[in-house]
Amino acid sequence: MIIMHAAIFYFFVFFIQGASANSLAEIRVLLDKVEAPNKMHLTIHAPDGFIIIPHSKKSKPFLEEHPCLLIEGQNGSFLLHTKPSLISNKKIPKQSVLSNAQTITITPRKKSPITINDKQYYGNCTIHIDKHKKSYYLINTLPLEEYVYSVLLYESYAHWPNEMQKVQAVATRTFAARCMNEAKNKQAVYDIKNNIFHQRYDGTHNYDHLRQAIEETKDLIITHENRAALTMFDACCGGIIPSKLDTIDFSKAPYLKRSYRCTFCKNFSLYRWKYNCSLHDLTQSLLATSLKSKVRPCGPLKKLQVIDHDAAGSVNYLEYRGRAGNIKLATHKIKNCLGNGLRSKFFTLKQKGDILTFKGKGFGHGLGLCQHGARAMVNKNYDYKKILAYYFPKTKLSLLSKIK
Numbered sequence: 001m002i003i004m005h006a007a008i009f010y011f012f013v014f015f016i017q018g019a020s021a022n023s024l025a026e027i028r029v030l031l032d033k034v035e036a037p038n039k040m041h042l043t044i045h046a047p048d049g050f051i052i053i054p055h056s057k058k059s060k061p062f063l064e065e066h067p068c069l070l071i072e073g074q075n076g077s078f079l080l081h082t083k084p085s086l087i088s089n090k091k092i093p094k095q096s097v098l099s100n101a102q103t104i105t106i107t108p109r110k111k112s113p114i115t116i117n118d119k120q121y122y123g124n125c126t127i128h129i130d131k132h133k134k135s136y137y138l139i140n141t142l143p144l145e146e147y148v149y150s151v152l153l154y155e156s157y158a159h160w161p162n163e164m165q166k167v168q169a170v171a172t173r174t175f176a177a178r179c180m181n182e183a184k185n186k187q188a189v190y191d192i193k194n195n196i197f198h199q200r201y202d203g204t205h206n207y208d209h210l211r212q213a214i215e216e217t218k219d220l221i222i223t224h225e226n227r228a229a230l231t232m233f234d235a236c237c238g239g240i241i242p243s244k245l246d247t248i249d250f251s252k253a254p255y256l257k258r259s260y261r262c263t264f265c266k267n268f269s270l271y272r273w274k275y276n277c278s279l280h281d282l283t284q285s286l287l288a289t290s291l292k293s294k295v296r297p298c299g300p301l302k303k304l305q306v307i308d309h310d311a312a313g314s315v316n317y318l319e320y321r322g323r324a325g326n327i328k329l330a331t332h333k334i335k336n337c338l339g340n341g342l343r344s345k346f347f348t349l350k351q352k353g354d355i356l357t358f359k360g361k362g363f364g365h366g367l368g369l370c371q372h373g374a375r376a377m378v379n380k381n382y383d384y385k386k387i388l389a390y391y392f393p394k395t396k397l398s399l400l401s402k403i404k
């Protein structure tokens with residue numbers, strides 16, 4: 001049943017204003033961005049229904065007691081449907097409401113997770129249609145500590161020891177805090193994406209033992225000049241020396257310019273790797289990408305060679321020599337079309353007949369925290385503070401709530 005309720009309205013106006021004044025307590029995670037609002041179809045569940053808040057002076061918040069809500073985009077507006085069903089033996093008929101607000105927030109009526117298209121999340125969800133009515137953003141807002149707990153499962157390994165979870169918890173919280181600050185400065189509608197470009201996040205989980213690391217590092221981040229550091233991390237650095245990377249502007253993040261080699265990760269299987277690929281297969285893979293129009297006139301690949309790398313061993317460009325012409329290719333274009341073949345940009349390349357052999361180092365970008373290195377440091381009894389100081393020199397631990 002949909003009920004207008006003035007008291008709820010004033011409570012939530014206050015709540016929304018309060019939330020923005022203390023924005024570091026909660027994080028807004030972008031779950032999806034769809035370029036065609038009319039194609040928006042969301043199914044949202046909460047066992048006790050919802051409080052729906054249109055962010056508009058013309059519309060008031062309302063209660064929806066029904067546990068299932070369907071939301072569709074309709075010419076830049078939101079169409080909210082409920083399914084007919086029984087609640088407490090009372091038949092609730094199907095209802096539909098149209099909201100012209102640009103943004104609506106949907107919060108479970110009672111403290112429970114919210115299910116959005118079959119995935120469960122803590123907090124609430126906000127749907128925002130941009131002012132040109134061309135894109136909609138689906139955003140999950142939740143307490144930062146709950147977010148860090150959720151991300152641990154996806155960016156760490158659940159079976160790793162608690163000290164390693166603490167390393168990852170501080171790195172994850174710091175990265176999130178930095179994104180939140182940047183979003184605030186840009187007045188963006190969300191703080192962070194839910195994918196590998198930021199941090200992987202896929203809602204709630206039941207790996208409760210990970211809460212210990214969250215509790216034991218609560219509110220802790222690492223800072224440089226009183227600002228949350230850019231805590232990049234990857235699976236394995238391969239022993240490269242980050243300060244020798246020439247494509248990174250370290251002036252903005254001097255703590256990423258580590259000038260010593262991590263060899264703690266040397267027992268990890270991808271510390272060194274090898275990948276073979278035939279000239280024919282690489283040609284076909286490239287022709288299946290957006291590079292098709294540039295590669296096709298060059299003809300089938302005869303030779304591939306590195307033409308630009310830096311002192312850290314990062315290959316920036318390769319030359320594709322075809323039967324009918326040559327083309328310069330950025331490494332990430334080759335990397336993308338070889339799937340999991342190339343684990344990093346740190347490799348050498350040899351060709352024998354029509355077989356290319358890539359010999360490489362590490363798994364990832366080589367900057368910041370090396371997860372398998374940190375894991376090995378825990379085995380050698382380093383604590384999380386020492387590990388973070390090792391991978392992020394010139395930073396210090398700070399309490400996020402004390403940062404202005």
Ligand SMILES: [Zn+2]
Binds near residue numbers: 238239264266370373
């Ligand atoms: Zn390493």
